[in-house]
Amino acid sequence: MRFIVNILAIIGLIAVTCAGIGYSKINGILSEAGMNIDDVKNLMSELDPKAMEVYADFAKKFMVNKDPGDAMVWKVPVDEDISVEDVTESLKSLATNYGLLFVGESPFYKQVEAVTGNPYRHVSFLSFCDVKVGVQMAEHNNAYTAFMPCRISVVEDQQGKLWLYSMNLDLMIHGGKELPPKLKAGALKVRDTLLKIMEGASHGEF
Template identity: 80%
Template sequence: MRFIVNILAIIGLIAVIGAGVGYSKVNGMLLESGISINDIKSLTSELDPKAMEMYANFAKKFMVDKDPGDAMVWKFPVDEDVSVDDVKDSLKSLATDRDFLFVGESPFYKQVEAVTGKPYRHISFLSFCDARVGVLMAEYNYAYTAFMPCRIAVIEDKQGKLWLYSMNLDLMIYGGKELPPELKAGAIKVRDTILAIMEGASHGEF
């Protein structure tokens, strides 16, 4: 939660600095968290040009539900006439068309049923990978392998409606210092591919 508070404080501070007001008050609040305005100014000058826009969008989403989970994902409602099997087949087909390799499915609902002995609504995780971009990520920073492979969750909610969820990659792409050009271009391509296949599959496209 402190991470979220600090992000919101930083975003608010940028607005304050831009307006030229409230410097002392905001600086005092940040110092309590071990952060100074000079630290923020230095930090923002080193970040990706779209970093503050990304953090502002994160803050807007967070303020709606007060839940970092909702702020950190993309989600698409699936059309009512699209079945679970259709939406999964659609994801695989659209990924293949874009050279985005399907590497496996984890049927979470089956694991729940095996453990509890009771039926459970559909929740499964489909994994995809672009090996070329994956290599660039791994060579740049091993921590980025935590984002691999890319996963799309197919969720049936308590009302029986289907949804698609995936991790918002903007934090990885824009949230820190600017990535090397080749890696950034590849990461943006993967980002755009995930969004495209999620949107298409939500309508049952092939």
């Protein structure tokens, strides 16, 4: 909970800094959380150099729909001429090409159909892993296993349009104290690889 309060405090400070107003209101909110603006500034000085940029991006996305889900993910549209089967096979192929291990697929839509007896739009989850980086993450902090393995969801929206979604790893990588150099380099490699895979698969590349 304290971490969430800190995130909201930082987002509030960003908003205040950008708008140049509302210090008394923000101070009131922080006071209720047992903090003040100096506490937030001190906290920010201990964070990764890109933390401010990452939280600002989070705040910007959050303000569009007021939904944290939209702010916490990457979302890539799939070309209209690419089928579900093609984009799925493309994801698997590109993952292999980039050195990520494909570790499983969960056809959520089939599970929905089995339970409800009714057809459902395509929603499936593909899981990928870089074992060496995964070990580093687990050894650094067991909580990081909650992010493992990396997942990309293939989603047909209510209008029939295909999208690829994945958790935005920037908050994990840059949102706190700077990670140890080796772990940070590995995490950034996985981050960049996931984005390349999603972008390539959205165009049907193999």
